Amino acid sequence: MLRKAECSSQALDVPVSQAQRIRLLLREGVIAAQMLVLVSWLLIHVVLYERATSVAAWGPLLISAALALLQTYAQSDRIWRFSGLAFVLVVMVGFKLLFTEYPLLHQRFSLPLTVLAVVGASLLIRGSWDYLVVAVLTWVLIQPYVNGESDDRYFLGLFVVFSISLGWINSRTYIRALENTLDIERYYRNLSETDHLTALYNRRALMERLETFVATRAGGFFMMIDVDDFKSVNDRFGHGVGDEVLRVLAERLKAMAVGHCVGRLGGEEFGVILDTCDARKACALAQQMLDAVRECREAPVPFTFSAGLAPFAPGQDISEILIHADRNLYKAKRAGKDRVHPGTQDSHSRQ
Numbered sequence: 001m002l003r004k005a006e007c008s009s010q011a012l013d014v015p016v017s018q019a020q021r022i023r024l025l026l027r028e029g030v031i032a033a034q035m036l037v038l039v040s041w042l043l044i045h046v047v048l049y050e051r052a053t054s055v056a057a058w059g060p061l062l063i064s065a066a067l068a069l070l071q072t073y074a075q076s077d078r079i080w081r082f083s084g085l086a087f088v089l090v091v092m093v094g095f096k097l098l099f100t101e102y103p104l105l106h107q108r109f110s111l112p113l114t115v116l117a118v119v120g121a122s123l124l125i126r127g128s129w130d131y132l133v134v135a136v137l138t139w140v141l142i143q144p145y146v147n148g149e150s151d152d153r154y155f156l157g158l159f160v161v162f163s164i165s166l167g168w169i170n171s172r173t174y175i176r177a178l179e180n181t182l183d184i185e186r187y188y189r190n191l192s193e194t195d196h197l198t199a200l201y202n203r204r205a206l207m208e209r210l211e212t213f214v215a216t217r218a219g220g221f222f223m224m225i226d227v228d229d230f231k232s233v234n235d236r237f238g239h240g241v242g243d244e245v246l247r248v249l250a251e252r253l254k255a256m257a258v259g260h261c262v263g264r265l266g267g268e269e270f271g272v273i274l275d276t277c278d279a280r281k282a283c284a285l286a287q288q289m290l291d292a293v294r295e296c297r298e299a300p301v302p303f304t305f306s307a308g309l310a311p312f313a314p315g316q317d318i319s320e321i322l323i324h325a326d327r328n329l330y331k332a333k334r335a336g337k338d339r340v341h342p343g344t345q346d347s348h349s350r351q
């Protein structure tokens with residue numbers, strides 16, 4: 001299994017839980033189902049039964065509308081689950097009040113309504129136990145009409161068992177399918193964003209983070225890193241040792257750049273998005289990374305890198321930032337390698 005791309009910047013990658021994603025995917029369907037229930041409720045009470053002034057009609061309607069709104073805007077999973085569950089129960093309490101007032105209606109429609117509610121609720125409720133609680137409570141609350149004959153009671157029992165089982169199967173199948181889809185999506189997103197050798201972000205993913213960073217932050221620094229004389233490492237010690245050097249460098253950068261974002265641009269080139277607008281801090285951090293690499297004992301052979309820093313301002317063009325960092329990296333190489341060439345807003349504007 002591919003390791004997840006490593007980015008130490010929390011703010012750039014706000015984690016979205018699977019529960020949150022499922023809520024977002026279900027949102028539209030849940031809103032549509034709730035609207036349907038509320039409109040049906042209005043039609044039954046106001047048009048069919050002319051109960052426009054009845055508290056028993058408006059009370060459950062208003063409470064269930066409030067619960068629907070709560071579920072639509074719920075941020076926490078607990079509130080989302082609770083409001084969906086409560087919505088179904090409040091609607092059923094509303095019907096119970098209606099049936100108490102109109103016994104004939106209870107006789108004719110309580111059974112199909114309960115079956116419909118128990119099966120339909122499977123969309124509004126995520127979680128097997130939540131669903132079972134609502135389904136059982138719905139049957140207990142409505143207690144559909146049956147005459148005293150044993151055949152009728154036998155059939156009612158079948159309806160109870162089958163409707164709950166069907167709703168439960170629907171709910172499980174639906175949520176499992178969503179979970180599987182999200183797992184597959186996460187796997188392939190990881191695959192497309194991760195550098196296979198170092199498990200850092202690959203170039204595309206790092207550039208996406210840089211775009212987000214430039215669009216949302218007050219500024220920062222981009223650090224372009226290139227291993228010195230890497231060709232000779234490969235030539236003298238073999239490609240395997242070269243790979244190990246890259247892996248060790250990735251580990252070092254990751255450990256040093258906590259709170260920032262690291263990726264491999266390709267070959268022996270790496271990039272770090274530094275979450276600071278302070279040029280002195282950025283230079284100090286870059287220098288610390290270089291020192292840490294120089295002193296690194298895990299590497300199969302000693303190695304160093306050169307780096308160029310480029311400051312960026314909000315909304316700046318990404319290619320401009322990369323060109324600037326690359327120029328400074330080139331200057332560091334020309335000045336004798338094993339060093340960081342700082343970039344400042346002033347030096348940038350002079351380019």
Ligand SMILES: Nc1nc2c(ncn2[C@@H]2O[C@H](COP(=O)(O)OP(=O)(O)OP(=O)(O)O)[C@@H](O)[C@H]2O)c(=O)[nH]1
Pocket residue numbers: 197226227228229230231232234238239240241242243246266267268333337
């Ligand atoms: N082991 C290994 N080598 C790689 C990888 N990607 C690129 N290279 C090698 O990296 C070397 C880069 O060499 P050059 O671009 O000449 O740079 P250099 O030798 O580091 O020289 P300076 O940049 O001037 O310090 C090439 O020999 C590539 O084959 C990789 O994934 N693994």
